[in-house]
Amino acid sequence: MDLITKAPKGTADLVPADTHLWRLAEQVLISEAELNGFAEIRTPAFEHTELFQRGMGDVTDVVEKQMYTFEDKAGRSVTLRPEGTAGTVRAMLENGLYNAGYPVKLYYNIPCYRYEKPQAGRMREFRTFGVELFGTAEPIADAQLIALAMSAFRRMGLEDVGLQLNSIGCPTCRKEYHAALKEYFSASREKLCPTCLSRLDRNPMRILDCKNPECQELAAAAPKITEYLCGDCRQHFSQVQAYLAALGIGFTLDPGLVRGLDYYTRTVFEFPSQTLGFALGGGGRYDGLVEEIGGPSTPALGFGLGMDRLMLALKEQHVDFPEPVKCEVYIAAMGPAAQVKALTLVNTLHSCGVPADCDICGRGLKAQMKYAGKTGAKFSMVLGEDELASGKAVLKDMSTGETRKVDIGDSFVDDYLTFSTQQEDLRF
RNA sequence: GUGGAUGUAGCUUAGUUGGUUAAAGCGCCAGAUUGUGGCUCUGGAGAUCGUGGGUUCGAGUCCCAUCUUCCACCCCA
Numbered sequence: 001m002d003l004i005t006k007a008p009k010g011t012a013d014l015v016p017a018d019t020h021l022w023r024l025a026e027q028v029l030i031s032e033a034e035l036n037g038f039a040e041i042r043t044p045a046f047e048h049t050e051l052f053q054r055g056m057g058d059v060t061d062v063v064e065k066q067m068y069t070f071e072d073k074a075g076r077s078v079t080l081r082p083e084g085t086a087g088t089v090r091a092m093l094e095n096g097l098y099n100a101g102y103p104v105k106l107y108y109n110i111p112c113y114r115y116e117k118p119q120a121g122r123m124r125e126f127r128t129f130g131v132e133l134f135g136t137a138e139p140i141a142d143a144q145l146i147a148l149a150m151s152a153f154r155r156m157g158l159e160d161v162g163l164q165l166n167s168i169g170c171p172t173c174r175k176e177y178h179a180a181l182k183e184y185f186s187a188s189r190e191k192l193c194p195t196c197l198s199r200l201d202r203n204p205m206r207i208l209d210c211k212n213p214e215c216q217e218l219a220a221a222a223p224k225i226t227e228y229l230c231g232d233c234r235q236h237f238s239q240v241q242a243y244l245a246a247l248g249i250g251f252t253l254d255p256g257l258v259r260g261l262d263y264y265t266r267t268v269f270e271f272p273s274q275t276l277g278f279a280l281g282g283g284g285r286y287d288g289l290v291e292e293i294g295g296p297s298t299p300a301l302g303f304g305l306g307m308d309r310l311m312l313a314l315k316e317q318h319v320d321f322p323e324p325v326k327c328e329v330y331i332a333a334m335g336p337a338a339q340v341k342a343l344t345l346v347n348t349l350h351s352c353g354v355p356a357d358c359d360i361c362g363r364g365l366k367a368q369m370k371y372a373g374k375t376g377a378k379f380s381m382v383l384g385e386d387e388l389a390s391g392k393a394v395l396k397d398m399s400t401g402e403t404r405k406v407d408i409g410d411s412f413v414d415d416y417l418t419f420s421t422q423q424e425d426l427r428f
Numbered sequence: 429g430u431g432g433a434u435g436u437a438g439c440u441u442a443g444u445u446g447g448u449u450a451a452a453g454c455g456c457c458a459g460a461u462u463g464u465g466g467c468u469c470u471g472g473a474g475a476u477c478g479u480g481g482g483u484u485c486g487a488g489u490c491c492c493a494u495c496u497u498c499c500a501c502c503c504c505a
Binding site for chain 1: 429430457458459462463464465466478495496497498499500501502503504505
């Protein structure tokens, strides 16, 4: 084959073999979100660039170098969304969703875009399942949100997804902590790697996250954020932990857990996958973001799940999901008259919700049967001149070989349903 | 963005120190008395060897560039 071009770098087609699995995972997430009272929101795939600059913070890597930003034909700067939170906050405010009363609970399942060097689990177009919760500063909300994600993982059969937890405090206590970190790292600034050196002034908390051995060694003895949390933040954090414990949700405290977006406050968390070696998603509280975007001061929190990563994890752990039913009844036909009959019977079955099919490729009987077997049809039926004349045909169970004569006139569907449910009963 | 690998039919791969029409398995299509699939047998379609240059009498095999995918870093979902 000689295609004129391939799919763009960092994008992937989801073919039927994938989409089936995707939909099952999405169904679990959607159902879990809706059990918790969240409703779906759909926002534009692109926004005015300043929304992300203000929302995520201009010194973050994402905003500085990973955004798909371009001018539209009228000269406006727009950006393909690199994440879901900023747009959701904007839409929540713009549509006055808070007027229905707090809390506002929203979820979304959207493609996002970041210009990065692709790798397994890191695409330029990736899908995020996100959940955002507005209007509550209570620690019980943090716990409910985390519980939602953990239940979804459990329902999907993912065994190795953990929970890492930290609190990065509020702007007040973080200011003190930043100062303390700066002082600590400045004392041995010659040991820091170049990237960390540049982080020293802009965001010293990122140094805690550095994988460089020397930086890690330094970071290990660095002041802990927990020692600098103000009374309120400290209490909030310990209550979150207490709620999680009550729910039986295990977690690891990780003082070095710093999220990459500037809007986070207090609780931050990630869902690391042991087998994959990176997190399936993460989130936290962002009590200052709504106000930053121009809304009333509103506490909020949320998380995002990398759907592509989730699918990798499911495949890696060989989680079993039921196969899709492509065809339950296959009606083979011989001759033009029988083809017409097959098409109408199939159509009738469809109207009763039974997946059915007949030949549309002009194949012979043998090839039709072969196709029926390949698609996994439970039953097959052959229609020829004899059947048309007698008004009866033989319905065959493809796995047991058992057969049964059925009417192919008006009582066809009744006959079929009786037979097929009997077969179902035999299985249990 | 930095560093390192990779690329042969739809899929998984073989292809000797560069030498005639580039192999195989699986899959696909068609036959083996137009009336019944899964097994078997036979046949067929399908690759300008990622792309573009270069070296050579001659390149899938060597060189350069470029693209893709993958790995590490960076970062994150």
